[in-house]
Amino acid sequence: MHGLINRAIQCFVTDAYGPEKWLEATRMAELDFVEFEAMMVYDDAVTPRILDAIAQVLDRPRDEMMEDLGTYLVSHPTVEALRRLLRFGGVTFVEFLQSLDDLPDRARLAVSDLHLPRIELREHAPNHFSLVCDCPVEGYGHVMMGILRAMADDYGALALLEHQGGGQGTEVISISLIETEFAEGRVFDLGARAG
């Protein structure tokens, strides 16, 4: 799994629970290092191992922890760049949802060896969608849940999300949009980083 993903997991634990918990998790997962490098590629087996260890160290259900990870990824200042990149997907939450199919390609455009799991949006009704996620690591759907929840917030949309389980390497999230302009949402300034 790409270092960017592993590094994000490390930042999540360090920022939200402190470096001590992270060190404990690396010991439990029997990594023989404590820092993931963002621009290196690690063995695929490392990621599930460290995730299991984190859930154990934090003493939390793994699904819940995975969702928190997703929320962290788009709401914490440390990873602000990621929120911004996701906001490029569209002007409204629905447009953002529709851009998710392109997410793995967008990621590869930026970092050519970063392979994100394939995701597919299905529209059942104007306000009802489901998101089918490939899950190379069990619980990736829960990470997407956390991301969607935080992004809905970011756009000021009110959405009901439900993880509908999965199997054979995919997980499904159902999305019901209650209101698209429920709250103000956060400003997205295209040129915030420019110049």
Add this chain to the structure above:
Amino acid sequence: MTSALDVLCPMHLILSATGHILHAGPTTRKLRPEAEFVGERFLEVFDLKRPRAITTMTDLRAAAGMKLHLRLRDLPQTEVKGVLVPGPEPEQSIVNLSFGISIVDAVSDYALTSADFAATDLAVEMLYLVEAKSAAMEASRKLNLRLQGAKIAAEEQAYTDTLTGLKNRRAMDHIISRYATWGTQFGLMQIDLDWFKAVNDTMGHAAGDHVLQTVARIMVEETRESDTVVRIGGDEFVVLLPMAEEMSDLSAIGDRIISRLTQPIPFQGQACHISASIGVAFFEPSGPHSVAEVLDNADVALYASKDAGRAQLSFYHPSLRHTGDSVPENARSA
């Protein structure tokens, strides 16, 4: 027609036959938030940089379909690309504009959002790419800095001399302090190459490096498994010989080294002539001398060998400090 143009190319202008602006698209209007476009003359709002020598509307219309390089005369004088086509009414012209490479500055200068670009425009994808690439480059740059730091640290901690593969001075200090702690008796041989500078000066550094590598190999071959051969500087070497109690053992090893080093070393069809001078001292755990004194003693013995005509081995003896050309110890402090 204009409403269709506002969607398809929100950054356009419609010009009259006289070159006056009749309509400005919604994004074009953002370029001059304080002023109106409509009613102004196009060539007074924009400076046409290329193609050159166009000053009249007639010339401009003749340049229909060509790529126009324009600059807004108002600050911040943003540069834009454009193209002119006749229409929508007879005698009128449509000019479509784009930021081109100045897009990154333009979005902040004019506070543009995704809604300001046509749905088919790749501008937002380009901004995405600029930002994603900058973030990725930043991550790579940090990794490079860390690797660079790790490389320097590893080099500083290295125990190996990179040219010869022998141990270096750092390794020697480490081993000696270990022997001192354990109370291991050892012999210390200080070896200087004779005439090495002449080889370097007359035959070049490549020859010099080759000689050093050959010398290193010979010293390793002529010493025991338990001994450590160290290159402590340019042509200076030290051999640590633990459990070497008999002077005869040490002189046998030293003599073998000298006799092999005195044989010419071939390099690219030429022969390099060197030899070696050796000084030997002993470290006794229960003896009166510290490690630093033993190193100094070996040095004194080495100079005795050099003074006696080089290519030989001397054992340290206190009397050496008062003979030969070397400055006596008591005279140094006077």
